[in-house]
Structure formats: structure tokens, C-alpha cells
Amino acid sequence: MSATNLIDGRAIAEQLHSETSGRVEKLKLRGIIPKLVFVRVGEDPASRVYVGMKEKTSQRLGIDSITRVLPEATSQAELLELIGKLNSDSSVHGILVQAPLPRHIDSPTIYAAVSARKDVDGFHPLNVGKLMLGDTDGFLPCTPGGVHELLIRTGVPISGAEVVVLGRGNIVGKPMAAILIQKTKHANATVTVCHSGTRDIAKHCQRADILIAALGSPEFVKAEMVKEGAVVIDVGVNRVSDPAAKGGSRLVGDVDFKAVQPKCKWITPNPGGVGPMTIAVLMQNTVRAAELLN
Ligand code: GUN
8 A cells, every 4th residue: 555545634633623713713703712721840841842832723723822831849739729720710711731740749639630621631530431431521532532533534434343552541542442432433443452461462453453552662563563454543752862863863653654554554644643633632622611611
């Protein structure tokens, strides 16, 4: 198969953005400007880039956004105090506390403190629970929500498919599996979640009609692990050292793209696959929060 098997995440994200902008316009006619507040603790370089990209997209879609940057030494109590203020500020519709947080802060406590109605990340236990229960009232976490939209809008058959998810993290792997096992039209898949305790990961991967790599291991998925005609989604973002690259390092995904691409029915490029979709779902969630809170 050729370059025509690429899933253009940027183009699909733009489709979502145009739907989202329409909803922003409708809110504006009612005098409501959706507002999203990013909270970043410390100066993790990747988090700075991600939050910067999310903020830029918010502004392009007419969503008011600000970033509150707190020093690395911020205590948990101080962070909770800021979240409490944002929860009770009626001009704020969405709150996103960028992960990872410094080690002295307990992330689950922080995510549980964000009002579930402003939890545009879908990390609050109430929203996680709703996802498990198949209750669509909650907020979907952005990356797995974005992968789901990519599959749907590419026309990939999901119902009855063998899906293998690599990685069991709370941000991608677990919610991804929860989305795809629901008994609904665009889900209803047979999902296997592989992780560091899995015996013979390659054998599971070879069975997959849809292989979703979100384990955070550079170019882990090799050609021999992929079935001919499979759909491969690469969620990974890994910085690897490369003396020949600018700055001595470069970013690679969890999939050995060059080797795997020829075997695929569809594959996401990286960058330009999942990343833009994460942002698109965040924008959708923010507008939904503003609609529901007003
Ligand atoms: N860090 C990596 N992905 C995410 C995400 O989706 N949300 C937040 N808040 N932090 C992240």
C-alpha cells in the first residue's frame, strides 16, 4: 500500500474545528464567550509546547483562553486553592491542569478537585465512571476521544473488529478501551489491552484489525507485529537522541512508521495524526461545557 493510506489528522481536526466554531458563534449571539483556563505547574518543556498549541487553537476558534503558570515548588494546597477559585468563577467554563505534575503533588487529588462540569480533560472520577457506564453525559478524555473520531471519520469498521491497545495509562490506554467496548454503533469492538505484564505482545498485535500504540516506547511496533491490511494508530510522542538532528534529539512515535506503513490499510503519520485531534476534542469539550453551564 502507498502514501494514500495516511490518515490526515490535521484535515480531520479542521472538520471538527469548523463544527466547533459554529457553536462558538451561536454562544456569542447569546453573549457567552467560552473560556478555558490552562494550569501549568513548572517548566516541563513538552508541557510548555502542548499548552502553547492548545492556547493558540482556542484563540483561533474564538475561545477565550489563559494560562496560569505556577512555579515547580507550588504546594498541593496552593494548587487546590487556585482550582477552587476557578471552579467558582462563573466566567470560566473549562479547566485543564496539564500533566505531568511535579512529584510532590498527588495528581488524582488534583483531578478530583476540578469541578466535573468544567473537566474538559475528562479526568475527574465522575467523568471516568460515566465513560465506563456508557453514559454520554460526561466529558470524554481528549486523546482517546480524538482517536475514536479519526477511526469513525476515516470509515474504519469498528463493530466486531479485533482492537489491540498497547498501554494501560489513565490518559489514553484505559479510556481508549472503555470507548471501544461500548455496545454502540461506532464501538462494539473486541478489545485487548497489552502492557508491561503481557506475555508475547507481538502475538496479540498480529491479531489486530486496529492497533493503537500508546505505550510511550520509541518505534516499538515493528512490521512483523502488524497484520497485512491493519489500521495502525500511533499515539506516542518520544524524544530520542540523534546527534545529526537539530538540538541533538528528535521526536518519534511508538510505531516504526517506515517499516509498518506498507502493510497498513490506514496509518496515522506522526506528527499530523493523533496530536491535532487531541486539541480538536478539547475545543469541542470546552464549547460543550460552556453550553451546559449556561
Ligand atoms: N499530558 C499529556 N496529555 C494530556 C492531556 O490530554 N491532558 C492533560 N491535562 N495533560 C496531558
